[in-house]
Amino acid sequence: QHDDDGGPQPEKHCGHGRGGMGEEVARKEDKRFITGRGNYVDDIKKPGMLHCEIVRSPHAHARVEEIDGSRAMDLDGVVAVLTADDLLEHDLATMPTLMDDTQDVLVNEKVKFQSQEVAAVIAEDRYTAKDGAEKVEVDYEVLDPVVDAKEALEADAPVIREELDDQEDNHIFDWDTGDKEETERVFEEADVTVEEQMEYQRIHPAPIETCGAVADWDPGKDKMTVHMTSQAPHAHRTLFSQVSGIPEHKVRIVSPDVGGGFGNKVPIYPGYVVAAAASYVLERPVKWIEERSENIQTTGFARDYDMTGEVAATEDGVIEGVKVDVLANHGAYNAAAQPSKFPAGFFNIFTGSYDVEAAYGSLTGVYTNTAPGGVAYRCSFRVTEAVYLIERMVKVLADELDVDPAEIRRRNFIPSDAFPYESATGWNYDSGDYEKALDKALEMADYEHYREEQKRRIEEDADKLLGIGISSFTEIVGAGPGKQCDIAGIEMFDSADLRVNPTGNAVLRIGVQTQGQGHETTFAQIVAEELGMDVDNIVVEHGDTDTEPYGLGTYGSRSTPVAGAAAAVAARKVRDKAKSIAANELEAAEEDIEWDRESGEFHVVGAPDRSITITEIAAGAYMNHPGSEEPGLEAVNYYDPPEMTYPFGSYIVVVEVDRETGEVDFEKFVAVDDCGNRINPMIIEGQIHGGLAQGIATAMLEEVTYDDNGNVTGGDFMNYLLPTAHEIPEFETGHTVTPSPHHPIGAKGVGESPTVGSPPAIVNAVVDAMSHAGTTHVEMPMTPDVVWEALDEAGLAL
Ligand code: MCN
Ligand code: CUN
Structure with missing residues (x-):
């Protein structure tokens, strides 16, 4: 790596001109983005697709007395009005959060924040769905809200989560960390102490693309396909399967191009579940796309x-x-x-x-x-x-x-x-x-x-x-290390699946999902570095749970530390196998084959002119593989970081x-x-x-x-x-x-x-x-x- 003041390097990365480590490779994904060929969730149009609009509460705290969707149903093009009652029939009225809480998909009894999801209108087109949503009549009994955390802890504050058995106030958890006694001692004996109170205000990631989904239940295959704005397609597949009861191998989550996530697209939101439930009930594809204010007012x-x-x-x-x-x-x-x-x-x-x-x-x-x-x-x-x-x-x-x-x-x-x-x-x-x-x-x-x-x-x-x-x-x-991090019990490893084709190019499939970070380029660079391939000969695929290996997704800047490691290890596994094929091709013993990072070639020790490229090895792997080896050239790695x-x-x-x-x-x-x-x-x-x-x-x-x-x-x-x-x-x-x-x-x-x-x-x-x-x-x-x-x-x- 070209770095004047670089510290000790575990390996010498020198930019060998093939687009490996440390090279400023232009982003592969940009061609489609700057020529208007990106494919975002809202670009997906399926035959017979319906549109979903969510009816939201104008109140922050209110009991829902009655929901009347009849005037909406009277509109030409409105197909259904869904409420919590409809979801209850399918056991979909609530969903688990990532912190072991339970959230209403559509409000069952009580609204708990402004713009919360109360009902959904499904219609032939988006405009009709929106008109329909305006015609849904909801009777509310308005309650006193509390928005300030300090006030929420006061004795006379309204109890927001009264539906929870052991919840008598608004307190969720107390947690402490570190050594209290020792810290008190240090403070008592210190020359100087200072104190400051500071607020880190509520902000919102506000990605340019809001959240959305196209859910498509196939009653012929009993399969649910959901294209959605997801930073973690596999984790979402597991959660979807758990919530819906559809077996996991019959759930496919696809995260197409994502227009920014910034953490906003890690959770599962009610809109996704409503779209999936509607598709299941109506047996037609259903699209749900948020507006800007819905995104800021209701999502993470x-x-x-x-x-x-x-x-x-x-x-x-x-x-x-x-x-x-x-x-x-x-x-x-x-x-x-x-x-x-x-x-x-x-x-x-x-x-x-x-x-x-x-x-x-x-x-x-x-x-x-x-x-x-x-x-x-x-x-x-x-x-x-x-x-x-x-x-x-x-x-x-x-x-x-x-x-x-x-x-x-x-x-x-x-x-x-x-x-x-x-x-x-x-x-x-x-x-x-x-x-x-x-x-x-x-x-x-x-x-x-x-x-x-x-x-x-x-x-x-x-x-x-x-x-x-x-x-x-x-x-x-x-x-993270599985010992410190998991989602729904699944430990936080990540994965890479690398397949080299007979003509010497390769497909790398990874368990993480880009939202703009450039993974299609940088993950190809990791493989280019480790195999001596040209970066243009490696295509990176992600975001489709039917084809990619299981991964936990992109957030917490984990893609490089975890999936990046998996990609490097998978490439090294391929390199090891490539060595035995090189030995066969070069008619030398495997111990005598050496890989040279600089040239990216394999050669016989002491005879640099007797060398072979990864492209030639790839051909050998399929056309002239040694009898002792399986044909093919591929490897998978699941990496749990230490x-x-x-x-x-x-x-x-x-x-x-x-x-x-x-x-x-x-x-x-x-x-x-x-x-x-x-x-x-x-x-x-x-x-x-x-x-x-x-x-x-x-x-x-x-x-x-x-x-x-x-x-x-x-x-x-x-x-x-x-x-x-x-x-x-x-x-x-x-x-x-x-x-x-x-x-x-x-x-x-x-x-x-x-x-x-x-x-x-x-x-x-x-x-x-x-x-x-x-x-x-x-x-x-x-x-x-x-x-x-x-x-x-x-x-x-x-
Ligand atoms: N990279 C690199 N060398 C390193 C480290 C990283 O070249 N030593 C490159 C990586 O290969 C990758 C990019 O930098 O292409 C970011 O890598 P990494 O730090 O591993 O972070 P992730 O890919 O996991 O991205 C997640 C992180 C998070 S958590 C948020 S939030 C955020 C961010 O990335 N959201 C983004 N950057 C974003 N950038 C865009 N454009 N859009 C978002 O939604
Ligand atoms: Cu904290 S925002 Mo990023 O981890 O997706």
Whole structure:
């Protein structure tokens, strides 16, 4: 791999011109996308296909007294109106969530959040379905809602989940992690302690393509085929089979092109189930496609954590202990889309990049009359919240002690020679070199210069203040070891099936599913590297459960750490078999055959001219295979990783804060990432750019808001502010390479790092502009009014 400052490389990857590791191969998938030939769920049209529109509740909390679909049925073209009663007949009125809760598919008795699914209208075309939905009459008895997590825990709060036997309030779980006593002791004995309360607001992934499905029951084959926007087709097949009772081999889930997922397409939503049930009952294909506001108002949101952090340190700023207490709003059902064995995902990695003696975290999960969710949006299962907490707290501590925020990080980093490192909360970090990434970022950002400039502006009482924010985050991705992660009991391995054709090209089938990450290119690169094939000769297939090997799907940046490993191991298995065929072809003993990564050829030891390519070997495998070998050239691998991977980085953000308007301008945005060995630097760059844009969106713009009546007031693109090119500054990216010691190609995931790492850097920068006046925190999203209030409070507003 071409990397000037790369660390030790487990294998030499050098870009041999065939499109292997480290080469900037142009994305194979882009031809169809830029020529308008993508194939998304809504592009699928089947003969006789019906359309489904969902009737949604205008109230956040209400009892459904009666549903009258007769006026809808009177409309020409309306075929059916479905309610919970119809679904009950088929045992489909409820479905399990990924957190062992049970969610209504269509409301049975009580609506629990605004826009919840109450009935469905099935019609010959979408317009008629929509007209029909407007004609369904529902009588509601409106109840008092509670949308705020703290209020939901008050004694007089309405009980949202009264249908649950042992549920007398809105409390879902209490969970704690770490050593409480030891942490208390460290805090008591510490020179300094600091505390800060901060909210990570509710946001939404809002992928450009909303969720949808085309369900097609074939009564001739007793088979259900569902094309759906799925980040995890196989897991969804298993769940579909469990919910519907249709045997799993008679369920086919296909995830065609997906227009962005960002975690939003991990859960199963009522719309999918309704479409499938309707197809089953009506014996015709049924399409359901969400509108934008339905997507934002009802599908998996992200975050909504109210956190109080505390740090104990020596007077020199050496962190000894970290404490955190969290109130988590999970919405009306516990449906967070995360596979870990912990109710708060990987939040317990909140000690971050720092060598901390003792840590303790306590969390309370709460039901409210809001849409369910919590885990989505480039989050690595709550690492976003954990990183935000620790990186904000380090800044709070630095200000308290008047130590430079870069220097205080240096004093606390887990040293590069301490890996593998076990954290105070039990995580086993694979590798890291945090100081190196920070140094590189500081240099790229011209840090000292901006510190001088900042001082100058304060001295001159300038109208625009300068703030410099740092985040030196550690991610945890690659779910995961079966011991820590599963979905419905299925351990989190992943898979690859590689078949080499007689003419020397190959098909790689993988258990993960791209939503824009470029797997059709990067997974082909892994095989190109490991077999000496040209990347153009490898096609990658995914997303169809009838043909792909079982996999758990794409989320938590797990594709590279898990399925990427499976692809490499499958290719190496093929390489081993290729050796015996090479021996046969070259008339040499198998022990005397060597594979050369540089040329990609197999040759006889000591006789490099007696060589053979993988294309020739492929022909041999089918046309002239050795008698001792099975014909054919293929291999399958199911990979259960021994550990997670721990990518990291240092981001530095310089902002200018306008004391008159509260507006924040980005002066500089530096991102240094380390995801181990890099497969495709260009795709990584794209992932970083997109993720940073989403980090800026989180810090500056986005929030799903509710009023006291439970109305979603931030539930469409008029009110939920997505960033545009205008809000996004130029990014300067850099990287270091610290390979993962346990991954076959030394790679770690990268897809979520920029969104995990950047919000605290941005908030730290804005706080930094005002910290000389005593400001310790500014809440996200930092819209101009929020920033102006903070300026005003600090006596800095003009
Ligand atoms: N990659 C690489 N070298 C590495 C690591 C990764 O070249 N050392 C490449 C991979 O080969 C892959 C891409 O970078 O093409 C992302 O890889 P990885 O980090 O393994 O993440 P996943 O492929 O599992 O993608 C999931 C991640 C998540 S969880 C969210 S959320 C998110 C993200 O990816 N959603 C996305 N990025 C997204 N990008 C797009 N365009 N659309 C989404 O929905
Ligand atoms: Cu957390 S969002 Mo991604 O894991 O699909």
